[in-house]
Amino acid sequence: MTLKIHQDHSRFKQIVRGKIKANLRKYVQKGEMIGKKGKDAISIPIPFIDIPRFKYGHKEQGGVGQGDGEVGQQLGPGAVEPGEGKQAGQGEGDHALEVDVTLDELAQILGEELQLPNIERRQNERIITQKIRYTGVNTTGPESLRHFKRTFKQALRRQIAAGTYDPARPVIIPTREDRRYRSYKLQDLPETNAVIIYMMDVSGSMGDEQKEIVRIESFWLDTWLRHQYKGLEARYIIHDAVAREVDRDTFFHTRESGGTMISSAYKLCRDIILADYPKSAWNIYPFHFSDGDNWSADDTRQCIDMLRSDVLPNVNQFAYGQVESPYGSGQFIKDLREAVGDTPNVALSEIADKDAIYASIKDFLGKGR
Amino acid sequence: MPKSLTPRLAALRDEIHGYAKEFGLDFFDTRFEMVSYDEMNMVAAYGGFPTRYPHWRWGMEYEQLAKGYEYGLSKIYELVINNDPCYAYLMESNPEVDQKLVMAHVYGHCDFFKNNFSFRHTNRRMIDEMANHATRVRRWVDKIGVEKVEDFIDRTLSLENLIDQHAPHIRRNPDPKKAEDELKANERVEGFKVGREYMRGYINPSEFLDSQRKKVEDEKQRAKQFPERPQRDVLLFLLEEAPLEPWEADILAILRDEAHYFAPQGQTKIMNEGWASYWHSTIMTRRALKDDEIIDYADHHSGTMGTRPGAINPYKLGIELWRDIEERWNKGRFGKEWDECDDLRARRSWDKKLGAGREKIFEVRKHYNDITFIDTFLTPEFAMEQKLFVYGFNDKRNSWEILDREFKKVKNKLLQGLTNFGQPIIEVVDGNFENRSELLLAHRHDGQDLKGDYARETLRNLQSLWRRPVNILTRYDNKGAMLRFDGQTHSERKVEL
Numbered sequence: 001m002t003l004k005i006h007q008d009h010s011r012f013k014q015i016v017r018g019k020i021k022a023n024l025r026k027y028v029q030k031g032e033m034i035g036k037k038g039k040d041a042i043s044i045p046i047p048f049i050d051i052p053r054f055k056y057g058h059k060e061q062g063g064v065g066q067g068d069g070e071v072g073q074q075l076g077p078g079a080v081e082p083g084e085g086k087q088a089g090q091g092e093g094d095h096a097l098e099v100d101v102t103l104d105e106l107a108q109i110l111g112e113e114l115q116l117p118n119i120e121r122r123q124n125e126r127i128i129t130q131k132i133r134y135t136g137v138n139t140t141g142p143e144s145l146r147h148f149k150r151t152f153k154q155a156l157r158r159q160i161a162a163g164t165y166d167p168a169r170p171v172i173i174p175t176r177e178d179r180r181y182r183s184y185k186l187q188d189l190p191e192t193n194a195v196i197i198y199m200m201d202v203s204g205s206m207g208d209e210q211k212e213i214v215r216i217e218s219f220w221l222d223t224w225l226r227h228q229y230k231g232l233e234a235r236y237i238i239h240d241a242v243a244r245e246v247d248r249d250t251f252f253h254t255r256e257s258g259g260t261m262i263s264s265a266y267k268l269c270r271d272i273i274l275a276d277y278p279k280s281a282w283n284i285y286p287f288h289f290s291d292g293d294n295w296s297a298d299d300t301r302q303c304i305d306m307l308r309s310d311v312l313p314n315v316n317q318f319a320y321g322q323v324e325s326p327y328g329s330g331q332f333i334k335d336l337r338e339a340v341g342d343t344p345n346v347a348l349s350e351i352a353d354k355d356a357i358y359a360s361i362k363d364f365l366g367k368g369r
Numbered sequence: 370m371p372k373s374l375t376p377r378l379a380a381l382r383d384e385i386h387g388y389a390k391e392f393g394l395d396f397f398d399t400r401f402e403m404v405s406y407d408e409m410n411m412v413a414a415y416g417g418f419p420t421r422y423p424h425w426r427w428g429m430e431y432e433q434l435a436k437g438y439e440y441g442l443s444k445i446y447e448l449v450i451n452n453d454p455c456y457a458y459l460m461e462s463n464p465e466v467d468q469k470l471v472m473a474h475v476y477g478h479c480d481f482f483k484n485n486f487s488f489r490h491t492n493r494r495m496i497d498e499m500a501n502h503a504t505r506v507r508r509w510v511d512k513i514g515v516e517k518v519e520d521f522i523d524r525t526l527s528l529e530n531l532i533d534q535h536a537p538h539i540r541r542n543p544d545p546k547k548a549e550d551e552l553k554a555n556e557r558v559e560g561f562k563v564g565r566e567y568m569r570g571y572i573n574p575s576e577f578l579d580s581q582r583k584k585v586e587d588e589k590q591r592a593k594q595f596p597e598r599p600q601r602d603v604l605l606f607l608l609e610e611a612p613l614e615p616w617e618a619d620i621l622a623i624l625r626d627e628a629h630y631f632a633p634q635g636q637t638k639i640m641n642e643g644w645a646s647y648w649h650s651t652i653m654t655r656r657a658l659k660d661d662e663i664i665d666y667a668d669h670h671s672g673t674m675g676t677r678p679g680a681i682n683p684y685k686l687g688i689e690l691w692r693d694i695e696e697r698w699n700k701g702r703f704g705k706e707w708d709e710c711d712d713l714r715a716r717r718s719w720d721k722k723l724g725a726g727r728e729k730i731f732e733v734r735k736h737y738n739d740i741t742f743i744d745t746f747l748t749p750e751f752a753m754e755q756k757l758f759v760y761g762f763n764d765k766r767n768s769w770e771i772l773d774r775e776f777k778k779v780k781n782k783l784l785q786g787l788t789n790f791g792q793p794i795i796e797v798v799d800g801n802f803e804n805r806s807e808l809l810l811a812h813r814h815d816g817q818d819l820k821g822d823y824a825r826e827t828l829r830n831l832q833s834l835w836r837r838p839v840n841i842l843t844r845y846d847n848k849g850a851m852l853r854f855d856g857q858t859h860s861e862r863k864v865e866l
Contacts (some may be wrong), residue, residue, distance in 0.1 A: 005411040005431050012428030049429060051526045054841075056794050056817045061791070062761035062772070064783045066676045068687070075678045075760060075769040126612070152537035 001273040014048065063205030078350045087138075110220060110361075117230045117368030119168060119316075134184045141181025150180040193228035194283040194316075195276075196222065198251060199267050199289035203240040203260040210323045214289045215252050215350055217321065220361050221287060230282060235272055239265035241295065245272070261295045262288075262332065263302040284315040287364070292322040292330025304339045313341060317369040322361060345369055370457070371402035371419075377515040378403075381465070388656045389476035393731065394648065396479035397493075398454035401472065409460050416631070417450045418499045422506035422623070423515075424522055431715050434436075446673070447471045448644075448723075451482040451634070453493035467566070467669060473652040477645030485640070487633035487738050492536035496632055497590055502623045509616045521617055525624050527830040528791050531603035532625060532633040594705040599796035599811065604628070606797045611834050620832075636738045643687015644734055644829055645672065649689065653735035679760065679769060680781070686755070690742070693724035693751050694733060740787050747783070749776040785815070793819055809834045819843050828854040 044329055065075065081313040110116070137150055155174035165172075200206070200214055226232045236245055236251035241265040242334040246254065269286050277284055294300050312318055340346050349363035350356070374382060377862065381403060389396070399601065404412065414430035415421045423519065438444055446467065447456040457466050457475040483487050492498050510518045560573030560581070600606050604625040608618060658666055674685045697703055703720030710716055752774075759773045759782045773779070785791070793812040802809035807833070812819060824841065831854075832839045838855035842864065849864035 003407060003411045005414055005427055008423060008425055008428035009431050011423075012425040012432060015425055049426070051523065051829070052811070052823040053527055053530055053796055053829050054824055055530075055820055056791075056793060057820040061786075062782065063679070063786055064681055065678045065758055065760045066778055067678045067756055067758075069758070069771050070775060071771050073771050074763075074766065075771065135476075135842070178593075222508065227470060244523075294537060321863065359715070 012049075012153060026315035028147075045289060046296065057352075109224045110224060111227070116224065116362070116365045119225075131187050132184050133187050134182050136183045136185075138183040139177075139179070141183060144251050144287070145182045147180045147182050151178055154178040154180060160285055193231050193233070193281060194285065195233040196225060196233060197235045197237065197272060197284070197286040197326065199237045199265045199269060199286065199288040199290075200241075200251060201240070201260055201265075202238045203258055203291075203292050204255050204322070205260075205293055205327045206255075206324045207305070207326060208255075209256075209354075210254060210289075210291065210325050213323050213354060213357060214321075216291075216354070217351070217357050217360060218287065220357075222277075224361075224365055225285065237265050237268050237270075237272075243268040259295050260290070260293055261299050261301045264291060266303050266306045266311065272308060272313055273311070279314045285317055285319070285321045286311065286315055287321065289321045290330070290332060291324055291325040291327070291329075293327070294330065294332045294335075300335050304335070306339055307346075312340065312345060315345065317345045317347055317364075317367065318348070319364045321349045321351050321364070324350070324352045371404050371408065372461075372774060374401055374403060374459075378459070378468060380572055380679070381469055383790050385469060385472040385476065385652060385657060388652045389473065391656075392651065393727075394476055394480040396455065397452075398475055399457060399475060399479050401457050401459055401475075403461050404458050405461050406438060407435065409448065409458060412458055413445050413448055413608075415718050417448055418496060420500045420503045422503045422522075422604055423510065426518065426526070434763065446669075446670050447478075448809065449475045449478045449494075450496065451491060453483075454481065454698065455479040456496065462605070463634060466658075466665045469657050469662075470649050470653055470666060474645045474649035475646035478641060478651075479646070481637070481641050481809050482612050484735050485633075485738075486736055487636050491633055492626075493631055498626070498630075502627065505623060509620065513616055514546060518616070518620065521620060522624070524830040525604075525621055528604060528607070528834075529624060529628050530602075530790070530796055532602035532628050532632065533605075534629075534636060534789065536602050536605075539631060541664070558761050577662050595800045596797055599798050601794070601796050603797050603810070606800070607834055610800055612836055613834065617834075636740075639681075639683040639687045639739045639787075640689070640734065640742050641692070641739065642683045643689075643691050645729075645739075646684050647691045669772075678771075680787075689755055690751070691730055693748070694746050695730050697726070698729035699724055699726035701725075711825060740784060743780065743783055743787065747780055752776050752788040788815075793817070795841070801802060802840060806837045808837065808839040810839070810841040812841060814844040818845050824852055825854065825859050828852060828859070832856055 072283075088243045111118075137147055151174050152172060155172045155178040156165065158178060159172060185238075199216055200211075202211075222232075222234065231287075234248070236246050238246055238247055238251055238254055239260075239262070241259045241261045241264065243294065245268065258339055265288065273279075273284060273286075294303070307318065320333065320336055322329060333350060336346070341348065344367075347364050347367060349360040378401075380611075401656075410431055412419060413434055414427045421427055428588075434445065443469055445460070446463075447457070449455060455475070455478075457471075457479075459471055463471070506518065506522075521536040538630060549596070560569075560578050563569045563572050579842055580814050595610075596606060604621065608625065608820075613621065621685055653666055653670075661861055674682065674688070676682045676685050699722075701707070702716075702719050707716075707719065710719070727792050733742070733746070753776075757774070757779045758771045761772045762768075763770050794815070796811050796813065797808070798810040798811045800806070810831075824843070836856075838853060840853045842849070842851055844866070845852060848864040851862050851864045853860045
């Protein structure tokens with residue numbers, strides 16, 4: 001059944017998406033959602049378009065409340081509505097209500113907003129773990145798996161049938177034939193493992209703002225991939241002229257200086273893949289962020305060779321995001337585009353500023369790989 | 370689509386209807402319809418009506434309601450339209466006891482709509498009117514294009530609160546023709562007719578003639594001004610004076626009409642919800658409840674009455690005030706003798722057995738609105754009992770906190786929040802400002818500043834209707850300020866008050 005209001009509703013959604021796409025982008029910008037990641041629950045406001053009016057600032061206004069409490073006592077968080085005073089007659093809340101959503105729901109919303117395709121898993125059937133499941137009962141088995149209750153019942157049944165059961169003195173003695181044992185089956189469980197390998201250029205030209213962009217973007221990539229894969233691992237590599245693996249915190253907060261040799265990162269990435277993540281068992285997603293100012297054409301050539309021979313054949317998708325820095329945007333993305341741009345599992349994106357994150361997420365995740 | 374009641378529910382309705390009549394409620398014919406939850410959300414998003422003109426904001430409301438419902442945060446119990454006949458909606462999935470509660474509640478609202486003076490001038494065929502509005506807007510959409518029309522509605526909504534909520538009751542502008550005649554007649558000040566010439570100095574002393582002349586001068590001066598007096602109904606002023614296309618004028622008129630229709634509901638929220646709650650409570654507990662329904666009823670009733678520290682629940686405040694009034698008039702706790710009694714013990718056991726409570730509340734529901742209701746009947750005892758307080762924002766601690774529990778401050782704050790719906794009062798002062806056909810508005814400052822960014826955006830929308838530069842005179846930090854938007858840029862300058 002369609003309701004009349006669905007027209008207005010879809011129009012509203014179109015506005016939120018098309019005209020501004022504002023809400024999502026605005027939150028991405030402020031990075032609000034990362035801070036609250038704590039318990040897996042995040043509150044995102046439902047999109048709301050606030051038409052400007054002549055009105056009072058809410059904070060100045062204050063109001064009358066009801067309840068216990070001493071003068072000077074704080075009202076709990078959320079006690080006062082974030083929205084401004086209610087509108088005449090239109091009683092039903094003129095305010096944005098905040099709804100707690102889980103990361104999973106957030107990913108769904110992201111997927112819906114960006115119209116992201118679900119990822120086609122690469123090695124679904126091949127990745128298998130075996131799991132023991134106790135599914136039945138048998139007359140033979142090891143004593144350690146004896147099913148006490150069933151054994152007892154069996155013995156009781158036999159004794160009653162044989163007429164040896166005395167309710168006044170209810171002693172049950174199981175014989176060898178009464179014994180019952182749990183039996184198990186080995187079950188094949190397909191398991192999908194995925195790993196994200198984040199690489200970031202931390203050379204002198206990558207400033208705080210660039211890192212902020214990477215941080216926000218990786219949050220969304222993380223959220224989406226976690227939604228798609230149950231067991232998601234993440235590895236972090238930073239590099240300037242040399243690369244090293246670090247933990248998450250270091251990844252986002254290190255500032256090195258000096259030159260940029262991207263090949264160092266790719267080499268480390270390749271080594272990590274070869275050592276820990278066999279292609280047959282893992283879905284692999286390397287993401288590399290840099291300002292694109294590589295040291296030399298020679299090094300770039302090395303990178304491309306390495307991608308072609310060792311990285312691309314092993315991964316689901318290789319993604320490179322070039323963040324524009326105060327010193328401009330480098331050559332690297334162009335080189336990549338020329339060399340491997342046509343390869344289906346390569347995603348390239350240029351991120352000019354925070355506003356471009358939105359489009360860039362789509363570049364990275366829009367392929368459904 | 371909406372269905373009529375099942376036989377079982379129809380029987381319940383007849384039962385509740387009987388109780389409502391028995392208690393003396395007086396309402397229009399009331400029609401109940403059954404809707405599913407998403408239909409309920411739709412109708413609620415439309416402000417209670419089955420059809421509205423096409424606009425995204427209904428979609429926005431709908432999204433909020435639908436999500437609220439899906440996440441289990443909120444649920445609309447009752448929806449009723451001020452119309453003759455009254456229409457009310459019942460949600461299909463509600464249990465029977467809820468339906469009874471809602472019916473009783475609805476009869477309370479209908480009685481209020483019919484009898485309270487604030488609603489006397491509302492259109493009682495608003496369902497039809499809203500449908501007509503929808504058709505008119507749709508027709509313009511077909512002709513002009515959806516983008517243009519919607520854009521115009523958006524801009525007008527920005528000004529929607531600039532109406533005169535008392536307009537339906539008063540003729541502000543005197544009949545222009547009559548005023549003109551009067552003016553002409555008074556143009557030459559000759560004083561009273563004098564029969565004997567020597568009496569002239571006594572009958573028309575020169576001071577008197579001077580004052581009469583001044584009066585005429587003032588009138589003339591005023592006639593040159595435009596509008597003659599500051600005008601609260603900014604939408605009306607725009608409608609009459611702004612250079613609007615016919616389609617724009619038509620849509621503006623529609624929006625103004627609808628805003629005026631909804632205004633009384635905003636003016637009587639506390640009374641109206643309180644009244645309906647008083648009656649659902651009375652009807653349910655005295656008559657309609659079955660033993661096995663008590664727990665569910667109590668649960669839902671208390672859910673509706675729940676309070677939280679940072680807001681007034683109109684249902685709760687309303688029902689308690691109605692009950693307080695009833696008790697006071699039952700026990701004779703009013704008048705000189707009561708007011709002058711300082712003996713706390715005597716006051717506590719005061720009971721003159723007047724039994725006039727019921728009669729009193731029926732009278733009050735006729736002649737008051739929220740402001741006069743609170744102003745007249747909120748007592749210090751009541752405020753204390755209900756634990757009312759004033760809260761405000763503490764910048765240093767960056768949090769909301771309880772500021773005061775003193776009765777006067779609580780009452781003032783409450784009234785302030787109700788005056789003009791807690792919105793700033795803004796008037797058109799001059800439609801030919803600086804003799805350049807600019808528009809000048811004035812904000813009647815009452816101690817609270819306007820939200821600056823909102824004010825500027827609103828000016829921008831206003832300018833797009835007026836087409837010439839627009840100005841608003843207000844105050845920031847106790848200094849006069851003139852905000853201006855000339856179509857290109859915003860500016861602000863200081864003004865001596």
